[in-house]
Amino acid sequence: MSSIAKKKGFGATLWDYLTTVDHKKIAILYLAAGSLFFVIGGIEAMLIRIQLAQPDNDFVSAGLFNEIITMHGTTMIFLAAMPILFGFMNAVMPLQIGARDVAFPFLNALGFWLFLFGGIFLNLSWFMGGAPDAGWTSYASLSLASPGHGIDFYALGLQISGAGTYIGGINFLVTIINMRAPGMTYMRMPLFTWTTFVASALILFAFPPLTIGLFFLIFDRMFGGNFFDHTMGGNTIIWEHLFWIFGHPEVYILILPAFGIFSEIFALFSRKRLFGYSSMVFATVLIGFLGFMVWAHHMFTVGLGPTANAIFAVATMAIAVPTGMKIFNWLLTIWGGSIKVTTPMLYALGFIPSFVAGGVTGIMQAAAPLDYQLHDSYFIVAHFHYVIVGGVVLAILAAVHLYWPLMFNQMLNETLGKWTFWFFFIGFHCTFFIQHFLGLMGMPRRVFTFGANQGWDTFNLISSAGAALMAIGVIILVINIIITVVKNVPVGNDPWEDGRTLEWAIPQPVPFYNFKQTPLVRGLDTFWIEKQEGNKEGMTYAEPVSDIHMPNNSFIPFVMTIGLFIAAFGALYNGEKDWAIPVLVLGLAITLGSMAVRSIKDDHGFHIHKEDLMNDEGGK
Amino acid sequence: MSHDAQVYVRSQTEFEYIKQKRKKDMRNQVTTFAIMIFLTLIAFTTVAAGFSVYLIVPVILLLAAIQVVLQLYYFMHMSEKNHQVAAFFLYSACLIAFTFILTFLTIIWWG
CATH class of the missing domain: 1.20.5 (Single alpha-helices involved in coiled-coils or other helix-helix interfaces)
Incomplete structure (x- = not known):
């Protein structure tokens, strides 16, 4: 088996990606699929803003508007932000800790395909009788009353894609615990690896409540259950609790990796060690813990009683402390650094004020009495877009520019990158800053239109104009990517010239086995230490060149996923079509059958022999 | 297997040590198993003897908690x-x- 790249036909490449278990290729799949859903969610956002640009608009009907807002939220959270972050985790984290792959390459592929087909299933609802329309939170009293199959698509699609995310999270945990290179102690791990670790732990604990909630919903809607139906002895509030026990950690699953990306960027482009590394680690873990203790702050107006509201309000405010620690550490990292304002650094600098603004409105809502005023108003919409767009999306866009050379051995154009940033950044503040005031003026969340006499016209128009600017920013990014891919100029390793962590030390394009010899880690910012000591290779090795064991590609993850995808249609039409139960059984049989094949058939992988490795220059 | 993988041969002392350790582990496992059976017996007896529900429920929950700990530490190797x-x-x-x-x-x- 030689690693010399050969020119391959389209069919061979497609088959390679369908069967791949290589974390670098799965990262590209996550990035591509996540970007596709990001564009779909973005188009839905534009439709929302077009509808709300004028009073008494009839661009879309009220029912369609509900479907669009539901799918916008669901798509952006589950199918865009999380998978794109998973893409970067896959691409970067194993390289940062000096591993040759993740712990379970097969499961990594399975996780991706489950996410993708869950997402496709959810979006098929548009063509099969209407999308879900009960909001991304899908509160049970509303979603049980929703006619058609929209909510069924939501519950089944998220169940499948949630399983994929869960598998991915466990995989990252095991990888980080077991596969760190010699010398890579926990307190030498780069911040992006740390945040991946904590975010994966949150996935481990947060997804089971969602799975339970979704199963209850599936049973209630499709199989005659009564978990949430109060007329039959159920309790509709339980859905809200289960959803937010998952939902609140979910926003930390999104923001922690974003914090990790920005921590890398600040250190890299300030050309300084990250200020307060250990307090950053402590703050990350603490945010992870507190994230589980605050979910009921989404439910202050449900009527939990003053004691419960007070407890959850105080717990929520406590999260501001570790988050504040992080903000100050980033500022002190920049302080006195030799700063290079590249595109990723620009995003990082824009992130701090944007995210602080979102955090401050978060503290306002944490005060339960004030939340009674703000609840379900545009103030809330403004708040969560400030933290998610101002935090997560800025981090994703920054990471696209930062890690593009690592993933594709090409550099995105810096000038176009800065244009993207300014359009997106100005558009973002223009869209959402004004929504705080719309909320305070009384505009409720999720309304499909408003009257001309309510005094909301101008502000809504400004907000819609901002959305157009954001769209222009994204279009420039797409043009940038197309130009870069067509030009295809290789840039080699350490393209930013100041790489600090192990991933920048690897020769480009990254060999499929990552490290010819496992590196020896001698401190935080491994690559920086080696560079300071004049090591031309950028790595000290922990072992002589020897055979490398690699996993075989496999088509089974794809087949397993197809089985669940088919089964989901059976569940969806249960009680309505005759073929529903046979299809459900057939789908589950395909999945269980492929699991049996995987268990019974031995697959020992293959070895890259020492001689081949010695001959292989590793792309340098 | 790798070309230059080394085959490790245990010395006599190591062999003796491991043998003794395994013996100790086995004794631990059997003892734990016996304790767990005994705890289960107590649980069944409380129900069969027809005690008050307010006694039975806490007792069974307590015994269950002990069983979980024994299971984790001795059978699932968390004590190692x-x-x-x-x-x-x-x-x-x-x-x-x-x-x-x-x-x-x-x-x-x-x-």
């Missing part, structure tokens, strides 16, 4: 070395689950 991470995750999960249960009891079902 290098299980700190697993233990950390387990106790974190217990803490988080406890919060959920407490909240559900206090503000949904009792409140």
